[in-house]
Amino acid sequence: MTRLSCAREKEVEELVNRGQWPQACAEELRAHVEGCRACSDLALVAQAFQAAHASAIATPTLPSAGALWWRAQLRRRNAAIERIGRPILGAQIFAFAMVLLAAAGALAGQMRRGFDLRAWIEALPRALHLEALWPTSLSAFDGSFWYLVPVLATLALVGGVVVYFASEKQ
Numbered sequence: 001m002t003r004l005s006c007a008r009e010k011e012v013e014e015l016v017n018r019g020q021w022p023q024a025c026a027e028e029l030r031a032h033v034e035g036c037r038a039c040s041d042l043a044l045v046a047q048a049f050q051a052a053h054a055s056a057i058a059t060p061t062l063p064s065a066g067a068l069w070w071r072a073q074l075r076r077r078n079a080a081i082e083r084i085g086r087p088i089l090g091a092q093i094f095a096f097a098m099v100l101l102a103a104a105g106a107l108a109g110q111m112r113r114g115f116d117l118r119a120w121i122e123a124l125p126r127a128l129h130l131e132a133l134w135p136t137s138l139s140a141f142d143g144s145f146w147y148l149v150p151v152l153a154t155l156a157l158v159g160g161v162v163v164y165f166a167s168e169k170q
Contacts, residue, residue: 005038009042012042021043
């Protein structure tokens, strides 16, 4: 196979490499390239390589393989935690419903007997025998202290539920 060469190949190659082909070249050189097979092939191939190079540069670079592996492991771990969390959430909802049902049943039972909240709260420490756990100075308080306990328990419960649902959406 014989290689065709032309004296003007170098000139065409420089114009193509600078990105000035065919806009910034002389009309006479354009006419030469149309007639010369070696120069037209050179211009065509060089432009194809430049276009391929430009598209290769334009594509985004991928992160390292280690970072991709780490992200895949993290996604897999998060998916497993989410799968495990679904039954736990169901169990929590079921437990909460059972507590509400038991509280409603206890309240209904107390309402049938003539519910006296103050007497019930004052009798609660004696019924649970909590005085054995208290220091002697605490026994000097009257029953009004026990109004504070259900209020604080209700606030803690409502606060916990609010925090749970707020963190669930994030």
